[in-house]
Amino acid sequence: MPVRSVPFEVISPFGPAGDQPKAIEALAEGIEGGERFQTLQGITGSGKSATIAWAIEKYQRPTLV
Incomplete structure (x- = not known):
């Protein structure tokens, strides 16, 4: 069975604020x-x-947090 790639998406009512964009x-x-x-x-x-x-959402790279 092939592996299906699903884009990572942040689902939140909030967006980056304060120092987060930096x-x-x-x-x-x-x-x-x-x-x-x-x-x-x-x-x-x-x-x-x-x-x-x-950041993960922006770059869509495999990530270990």
Whole structure:
């Protein structure tokens, strides 16, 4: 049975806010620069997982979080 590719999509009533767009851009630069490993740091509840999800959605790359 062939594997079907389903695009990753963030379904949320919220969008990137505060420092998140800047963090997404920094992650994007790393992806485009070929960096294999990146770290995103922030306090509890700051939206780290959502920020990573938006970056994954933008690039549609297999990712381990």
